[in-house]
Amino acid sequence: MNGKDLLARAGAWKEPRFFDRALFALACLPALVATAAMASDILRRTRFFGSNPIKEGEHFLGEWALRFLIFTLAVTPLRGLFGWAWLGKHRRTLGLFAFAYAVLHWLVYVFLDVQLDWNDLVKDLSERSFIIVGMAALLLMLPLALTSSAWAIRRLGGRNWGRLHLLVYPAAILGTLHFGMAMKKDIEDPLIFAACFAVLFGYRIARWRRARRTAPA
Amino acid sequence: MLIGHAADLKSSEITPEPLYWDRRAFLATLGAGAAFVAAPLGAADNPAAVGKPFGLQPDDTATPWEDVTGYNNFYEFGTAKEDPRANAKAFKTQPWTVKVDGLVGKPGDYALEDFLKPSALEDRIYRHRCVEAWSMVVPWRGIPLADVLKRAEPAPKAQFVEFTTLYDPKQMPGQRAPMLIWPYVEGLRLDEAMHPLTLLATGVYGRPMPNQNGAPLRLVVPWKYGFKGCKSIVRIKLVEKMPRTAWNDAAPSEYGFYCNVNPGVDHPRWSQASERRIGEFKKRKTLMFNGYPEVASLYAGMDLKKNY
Secondary structure (H helix, E strand, O other), X not given: OOHHHHHHHHHOOOOOOOHHHHHHHHHHHHXXXXXXXXXXXHHHOOOOOOOOHHHHHHHHHHHHHHHHXXXXXXXXXXXXXHOOHHHHHHHHHHHHHHHHHHHXXXXXXXXXXXXXXXXXXXXHHHHXXXXXXXXXXXXXXXXXXXXXXXXXXXXXXXXXXXXXXXXXXHHHHHHHHHXXXXXXXXXXXXXXXXXXXXXXXXXXXXXXXXXXXXXXX | OOOOXXXXXXXXXXXXXXXXXXXXXHHHHHHHHHHHHHHHHOOOOOOOOOOEEOOOOOOOOOOOHHHHHHOOOOHHHOOOOOXXXXXXXXXXXXXXXXXXXXXXXXXXXXXXXXXXXXXXXXXXXXXXXXXXXXXXXXXXXEEEXXXXXXXXXXXXXXXXXXXXXXXXXXXXXHHHOOOOOOOOEEEEEHHHHHOOOOEEEEEEOOEEOOHHHOOOOEEEOOOEOHHHOOOOEEEEEEEOOOOOOHHHHHOOOOOOOOOEOOOOOOEOOEOOOEEEEOOOOOOEEOOHHHHOHHHHHHHOOOOOOOOO
């Protein structure tokens, strides 16, 4: 079987039944795991999340935020390559989960890690660049989450909505940068995320250049 | 909650005794169930801490064996906290030779047994503060470093002590990547090294040092951040000039030479004012010199903001 056949076969893929519900349930799973593990580790001294469950949970949720950003940005290339048009309507769900995991990550940081120590929060937000970068990524995602309803899309008009949602790109860059800057020395994991985003960005750049070349002047 | 007088309580509200005991049994079963779930995670091995407490605060209790031996930094075996235990299993610590050299009257290469023989092993419970703002209480076993140094007869010119970790990328997978400059080196000023609190540790919890904690011989300096505690030491060298150190090389703006625990001097990326004791939820205030004020005289007149 050659590559073309493979593509044709993949393109014949229809939306599986109950895909939306399965996607939602799967997307909730990391949050449920994190909540259960952290609660058990803190309250019962188990070690599902190791010896430092608050840090582990904080990092776990932050990484899932980035993973869901990757899934969100993978929808367009997958549609383009395999013709899975049906995937398009799930992009919003994936994007909202990226935001939800970023918020959960932030909540763990504020309430469990820093434990509402105002001095520390103020210093973090004014002096510590990796926190500022992370906060910026979260804030960039906020208007995107707020305008994800059908009503908001209608209200803004498709063109404006599309322009506003270009913010997902700086959010992804800043989120990955935040991850890298938080590391002491070993940046292998942030680099893996960066590579994924680079591929997804690269697809868009290539498509955009091709469109410009073929478009009438 | 309002606690009523005994007379306010109707007899029907009192739990009948058999039912009370049933509930107790039920709760015990739940507890056993949880223990069953936790057992595969290694919670079963929980030896009692042994040793004389040094500088412990009233609410300090020894951190469980599982955390002491399962959560630590030892980059030679990987950069994640769980890596050392997973990757140091086959690490060979016998035979082991320690070189003592540099500005000493009696340099030499010692088999570890001969190196330790002249001193009595002591069990000491110390506070341990990592630069990453977590902390533990660890029952170490070891000998005062001062014993070793005195035996080596430091020359008058000797000002600093340099410690070197084994370099063996075959056994230490972390050394195959240029994460730090290998081998790991650390240093102390001679007076810090001679301080009676400074320990060359050979064990924890009254047991031989687990490989992941720096077997067979590691440094413990309880008033400094944990990474000063050079692990799997093969060389102790007395020198005149301040030696270079691994983390200072890696990030000079973040890690100085002294690395004294100091709640007033933040790491550029996080606060050092408080710490999370492993096993506790609420953060604790970090204490100056990690709660060992007796070392303050070593730094009289020094600006500790500059000499971080």
